[in-house]
Amino acid sequence: xxxxxxxxxxxxxxxxxxxxxxRLEAAAGSGGHTALVDAALDHGVKLFDSxxxxxxxxxxxxxxxxxxxxxxxxxxKIWTNSRHEGQQQLQRAVQWFGGRxxxxxxxxxxxxxxxxxxxxxxxxxxxxxxxxxxxxxxRAFDELEVAMATGRFDTVQLPYNPLERQVERRLLSRARxxxxxxxxMRPFGEGGLLRTSPxxxxxxxxxxxxxxxxxxxxxxxxxxxxRCHVAIPATSRPDRAAENAEAGSPPWFGPAxxxxxxxxxxxx
Numbered sequence: 001x002x003x004x005x006x007x008x009x010x011x012x013x014x015x016x017x018x019x020x021x022x023r024l025e026a027a028a029g030s031g032g033h034t035a036l037v038d039a040a041l042d043h044g045v046k047l048f049d050s051x052x053x054x055x056x057x058x059x060x061x062x063x064x065x066x067x068x069x070x071x072x073x074x075x076x077k078i079w080t081n082s083r084h085e086g087q088q089q090l091q092r093a094v095q096w097f098g099g100r101x102x103x104x105x106x107x108x109x110x111x112x113x114x115x116x117x118x119x120x121x122x123x124x125x126x127x128x129x130x131x132x133x134x135x136x137x138x139r140a141f142d143e144l145e146v147a148m149a150t151g152r153f154d155t156v157q158l159p160y161n162p163l164e165r166q167v168e169r170r171l172l173s174r175a176r177x178x179x180x181x182x183x184x185m186r187p188f189g190e191g192g193l194l195r196t197s198p199x200x201x202x203x204x205x206x207x208x209x210x211x212x213x214x215x216x217x218x219x220x221x222x223x224x225x226x227r228c229h230v231a232i233p234a235t236s237r238p239d240r241a242a243e244n245a246e247a248g249s250p251p252w253f254g255p256a257x258x259x260x261x262x263x264x265x266x267x268x
Contacts, residue, residue, distance in 0.1 A: 016219060016248035017047030017075070018241060019185065019234035020057040032238070037064045039238035041071050043245035049157075049183065049232045051077040051107050052089050062096035075103035075155075075183065077134065078119070081111045087118060094127045103155055103183075105132035109140055112147055120152065130154035136185065138166040145171060148178055157183040157232075160222055161193060162265035172227040184231045187222045188215065198264045205260060209251050214264075215240070219247035221261040224254075 018040050037048070048065075050058045058076055065072055074097050078086045093101050104119055106112040112133060122128040132155035133147045141158075148156055148171075156175050158167050164186065175182050188194050197214040211217045215233070222231045233244050253261070 015047060015230050016045055016223075016245050017049055017073075017183070017230045017232040018045050018244075019232045020048060020050040020061055021054045021234055032236070033060055034064050035238045036236065036241060037061070038068075040241040040245065041068055043242040044248065045241060045245050046071070047073040047075055047103075047183075047230050047232065049075045049185075051079055053077070053079045053107060058093060059096055065097075069098050073102045075105060075132070075157075076101055077105045077107035078115050079107035079110055083111070083114050083118070086111070086115045090118065090122060090127075094122070100127055100129065102129040103132050104128045104130075105134050105155065105157060106147075108135050109133060109143055109147060116150075116152055130181070132157060132181075132183070134158070134183075134185070141166065141171060145174055148174060148180060151178070153180060155181040155183055157185055159186040160184045160225075160228065161187050161189045161218060162221060162262040162267055163189055163193065168225075172225065176227045181230070182228045184222050184228050187219055187231045187233050193218055193265055202264055206253075206257060209253060209257065210246065210249070212246075213243060215244060216247040217261050218265070219244060220253055221258055223248065224252040224258055 048061055050061050052058060076093050078089050080086050080089060090104065104122070106115050119128055119131045123131060131153055133144065133153050134157035135141070135144045136159050144156070144158070147153060158171060160167050172182065194215060203211060203214065203217060206217055209220060211220055219231050219233060222228055235241055235244065
């Protein structure tokens with residue numbers, strides 16, 4: 001897994017992670033957050049992505065992982081303009097997750113130059129494994145590339161799906177050149193791509209790739225790009241977590257299958 005996050009796929013396969021924005025708190029409201037995380041882990045999901053921006057998601061994730069913390073790769077974030085608050089966010093996360101955060105990211109480039117030395121020092125102390133940077137908006141991609149090019153980040157998180165493909169033009173190739181692990185947010189377009197699903201007949205050509213559902217087709221579309229290492233869909237349902245996990249292994253789509261998925265998503 002460490003090789004994947006550093007951008008080296010080698011003989012390993014990319015993975016499905018799980019985002020916690022809105023969904024973990026939603027599951028907790030009905031008491032199902034433990035079942036959700038357990039189902040994800042049981043079906044091979046390893047990476048869980050969170051942030052202080054996501055309400056109580058970080059603390060809920062830490063409590064829910066419990067004794068299974070060693071089975072998970074925790075990716076969370078610093079999200080503040082304040083250097084002091086950034087230090088507090090870091091220390092809270094380190095405490096919650098058993099003394100170490102596997103991937104600590106600077107959320108949406110917020111004060112990234114100010115927070116980076118703090119995270120490098122935490123990495124030197126062993127409190128942080130990898131350092132990452134994220135942004136969701138194409139308007140920030142120029143600055144995101146500047147941050148990537150410093151050589152001080154190990155991972156980058158960005159949006160990618162058949163309807164959001166701006167990162168194809170430059171950032172994915174740049175990440176590969178720099179040896180960065182790529183975490184893909186919004187593989188379902190914040191849920192918009194799941195509002196309507198193609199018919200089973202439309203998906204039939206993808207069955208030989210292990211695809212049974214539209215969600216799996218979208219996830220495999222992302223991971224079939226060899227520059228991507230982890231897709232992080234979010235769900236509040238244990239059965240969906242299991243379904244998503246099944247898309248994280250080969251065989252991978254070729255150009256024809258990726259074009260089919262794009263067409264089914266509405267790309268003309």
